[in-house]
Amino acid sequence: MHHAGRRIHEAVVEAKAQAGPWLRRFLDVLLPRTCGTCGRMLGGADPHQFCGTCWQRITRIVPPLCPRCGIPYPAATVVPGEIGHVCGACRERRLYFQAVRCAGRYEGTLQTALQRFKFEERTSLARPLAELLVETFGLFFQRPAFDAIIPVPLHRRRLRQRGYDQAVLLARQVAALLDLPIWAGAIERVRYTQAQVGLSRQARRENVRGAFRVRRPERLAGARLLLIDDVVTTSSTVNECARAAFEAGAERLDVLAVARSM
């Protein structure tokens, strides 16, 4: 980029930092589109805000892994062809979900994509992220095993702060791609909890205890549910959500998440 061009670019970036959401969206149109990971200019063929190379480099989570929470194991610990043994954390807690599976590791391109999707209103990322989810679904699950899709519920206060519910946006795309119904309000978050980041495993579990409530239990009775989340760490949030579903009589609940943070 030549000198004057760079100054205009910097001015737009600065204006963008101070602008409200609508103006920011307008300024996005003026800025040259560059890859969110490597900064390379994007052509019209790149469907999301990353170049094809960086998107391909997302670290996928593949077996061997814990059959319940899906945490990956170093390949050497498992006999080839085997999915893996149940991990220590899953053996010492009561599990309400059947299985948690994540598309990739929460790092690099996937981490940037999720942060933009969640905090910077890049809602157009819902589609490519949902495609990753559906690919992962195909590796571990079968569509006839489910009656409906449920997004991990967001507390109303958090929804007001953010203006949109990223789990609902993701779940809607996944539901469309898998041709399954979405029951968006079936479970609600009744307790406003602090972010799980930085908390110990035990503290995480206590932080989310009793956070969810099933709105119409008769609807969930006997249902086989697929819960959609963006990032999973210890699975304590999704396990608590599964507990609410289980206590309402759901038959089983599996979790499909975009990324696993280690």
Ligand SMILES: [Zn+2]
């Ligand atoms: Zn790139």
Ligand SMILES: [Zn+2]
């Ligand atoms: Zn586990």
